[in-house]
Amino acid sequence: MTSNEHELEDERALCRYCKAPVPENEWFGLEVTRPVKMPDGSTSEVDVDFLDAVFCSQEHAALWLAAPIPPTVVPQVTVFPRWTRKLQRMIERGRP
Numbered sequence: 795m796t797s798n799e800h801e802l803e804d805e806r807a808l809c810r811y812c813k814a815p816v817p818e819n820e821w822f823g824l825e826v827t828r829p830v831k832m833p834d835g836s837t838s839e840v841d842v843d844f845l846d847a848v849f850c851s852q853e854h855a856a857l858w859l860a861a862p863i864p865p866t867v868v869p870q871v872t873v874f875p876r877w878t879r880k881l882q883r884m885i886e887r888g889r890p
Contacts, residue, residue: 810847811854822849824859 806815823846830841845863849855 807848809850809854811849811858814850816848816850820850822852822855823847824849824855826859826863828863 806818807821808814809816826845826847827842829837830843831837847855847858849858
């Protein structure tokens with residue numbers, strides 16, 4: 795195998811179920827969208843969680859879809875106390 799062939803193999807998508815490289819012309823894909831659940835349990839009316847996955851066979855796509863779909867990851871924003879105070883002062887002064 796040449797170095798170019800190794801590079802192409804490294805760039806190929808991996809089957810979401812078995813982690814095997816997926817051939818360029820023989821793949822199955824799934825796209826799943828669902829509402830985003832917020833930390834307080836409510837559902838976002840604007841945001842959706844988008845999952846996409848590529849599989850080496852229809853069987854592996856079906857097996858992955860039959861299992862529980864991974865939970866939504868809600869991004870967490872960390873605001874440091876110093877910035878919180880500075881932002882609060884800016885808001886109080888009427889600055890955006």
